[in-house]
Amino acid sequence: MGWRTKYDVEFKGLKEGLHEFEFDIRDEFFEHFDQGLVSVGSLKVTVRLEKRSLFLKLRFRLNGWVELTCDRCLENYRQKVKYKNELFVKFGESDCEDDEIIWVLPEEHRINLAQLFYEYIVLSIPMKHVHPDKKNGESGCDKEMIDRLLQLEYKEERKADPRWEALKNWNNN
Numbered sequence: 001m002g003w004r005t006k007y008d009v010e011f012k013g014l015k016e017g018l019h020e021f022e023f024d025i026r027d028e029f030f031e032h033f034d035q036g037l038v039s040v041g042s043l044k045v046t047v048r049l050e051k052r053s054l055f056l057k058l059r060f061r062l063n064g065w066v067e068l069t070c071d072r073c074l075e076n077y078r079q080k081v082k083y084k085n086e087l088f089v090k091f092g093e094s095d096c097e098d099d100e101i102i103w104v105l106p107e108e109h110r111i112n113l114a115q116l117f118y119e120y121i122v123l124s125i126p127m128k129h130v131h132p133d134k135k136n137g138e139s140g141c142d143k144e145m146i147d148r149l150l151q152l153e154y155k156e157e158r159k160a161d162p163r164w165e166a167l168k169n170w171n172n173n
Helices: 005-006 112-125 143-152 163-168
Strands: 009-010 017-025 041-051 056-070 076-091 101-104 110-112
Touching: 005 009, 005 110, 005 112, 017 112, 041 112, 056 112, 076 112
Parallel strands: 076 101
Antiparallel strands: 009 110, 017 041, 041 056, 056 076
16 A cells, blocks of 8 residues: 555446545655656646446546746746546456556456546646746746846847848849
C-alpha cells in the first residue's frame, strides 16, 4: 500500500449508474514523477464514473494551479490550469493502444488514476510559460529583470544589401 492507492477508484462493488470521486493533489504528488516540469501545485480533480455492464466511462475535470518558471523573466509564478477529458475503461485483453480507451483484465476491481492525473496536469499547462498580466494590463514579469534583458539586448546595425535594393525596384517598371 503505497502513495498510489490514494488515487485508486474501486469499481467492482458499485451499482450501475453515476458515481463521483474527488481527489486533492498537492506538492507530494509531484515528487513521484521524474519528468520534473511540475513540482509544486494545488489541484482538485473530480472523476465522474458511469458504470455500465460492459464498460466504465470516466469524465475528468481538474482545476487549480501549478508553479512554473516564467520563460521571460525566470521568476516562479502560479499558473492557473483547467482540463476536462473523457475516457472509457473496457474489460478484456487488448494490444490495441488508444488515447480514449483503457483495457483492464476482467478480474480487476480497481483502477489507479495517478499517472493519468499527472498527464492531464501537464497537458493543461500552456506552451508558453509567462506571468499573467496584471489587472491594469501591465506585464506580471519582474520589471528589474526585463530592464536588464533590454540593456543586454544585442543590437546590430544592418546595412542594406545592394542586391535586395535592386530586387525591390524590379516590380516598379
